[in-house]
Amino acid sequence: MTIPLILLGLTAIFALLLGIGARSGHAMGLEEWTVGNRGFGAALVFLLLAGEIYTTFTFLGASGFAYGLGAPAYYILAYATLAYVIGYFLLPPVWTYAKRHHLVSQPDFLAHKYDSPALGIVVSLVDIIALIPYLVLQLTGLGIIVGAAGYGGISNTVAVLIGAGVVTVYVIVSGVRGSAWTAVAKDIMILAVVLFLGTYLPIHLYGGIGPMFTDIAKAKPGFLIFPDKGQSVWWFASTVLLTALGFFMWPHSLASCYTARNAGVFRKNAIVLPIYQLILLFVYFVGFAAVLKVPGLKGAASNLALFKLVVATMPPWAVGIVGAAGVLTALVPGSMITMTAATLMARNLYGAYNKRASNDQIVLLAKCLVPVVMAIAVFLTLTGNATIVTLLLVGYSFVTQMFPSLVASLFPRSGATRQGAMSGIVVGVVIAAWLTFSHASIGSLMPFLPQAIKDLNVGIIALIANVAVLAVVSALTRRSTVAAAESTERHGT
């Protein structure tokens, strides 16, 4: 056993014990297991929401993105900030409504608002299709991290199986409390690791942040600014906007908002979270530091940039600590996603089929589904299915399609009907899937347009179509459903 492997093993045991211990004193009914009985204060909600930022995607992906593509990576820093601004206004009314009606999932919210169980089923299916690849990504990242930090001493398969086992156990035992408490450990570690690496490596290797960027600009002109076309400034602006809108539409993000003790938590967090996610800047610094020091990583291998540089410059025990932090960035979001996917299947799919199922039956079924969800994800991770990568791209545009209907439902006078919401979401999802799988861009679809419009993120098309269909179908069906709408209004206030 080498030092890094011992550290990684200790991290897995620590996460397991912390996750299981989080249960103490709480009987795990449906609302307790899924949303912690809505009793979390600002600090825990903060960490759950911040947990969405520091996933393996940001740890490996942001550094790898900066390393491989340069300036376009800046978008990851910008979108969460705008998402928190949106959250300031969006989340308090959502939370208030969800508390009043004991809602525990995102499809719950739309189904209840539009008084349409069918809508809940459709939204759940779309959510599950988006969530599974996201879970696969976390497990794949876990395998990469353990492989790199353990110097190949433990196989990818074993690492993924151990990680999946740990998450499965503590999710079943403690639900969202397990995620929250492991998130505390994760954020302390990741903060320390990222701040240290992001300042030490540029200073040690280049003599400072400024000299580092000067050297990179000299070696690779244009790398640090947006290109003229393709991932241009227009791509940046449209992508930041789209991802900011979709941010809280991830069902596990919205569910973590339900854990708040009161609606003020979100408004308070909107001040602090932008600053907190500036830590990502230091992840970029590591990625950029790797550009000239460990050159030549291409494609998927660029995700290894951070670890290659750390292994090349730091002693083994430090590599072990970085790996341990990386493992936690996979486990915490992995646990949120697993729990959410199991909840959607039990509550919004089975629950819609068997309306007389009690909450105790639902939560029991959800716990039984946790290992099933995890097994599917492990299988897809280890078989390395290529479609997963495409599905992941499509995942974000899928969940973003919930945004128009969800926002419209918050305004009683928007006139959005359940037919409008359903058609808008279905059309948006179908177009998003088609655009992604055909690798279309606005430029390839409409080559006559000016370059700026061609560079816009193609997801914009799906969202515009969604809004248009929502508006038109709602206008057409409004008259016929006035009675139904009034009944919704009665239940809904």
Added chain:
Amino acid sequence: MKPFQWLAVVPFIGLLIGPMVHNRLHPFILGMPFPLGWITVWIVLTAFIMAIIYKLDPANHVVPGGGDAP
């Protein structure tokens, strides 16, 4: 929208439009290339703007533990 809530539009303008107006390497901001430095500065400004909105928002002066008015 109450008037002070329009302040929330400012971060969108700063973050989205800024890089379009000046997509150049120089001047460096805090040792970073201009677009990255610009985004960083605007993230800090966004936190300030949200703090101002928080101060002005009457919803933050209700009793804790309760929800918002429906």
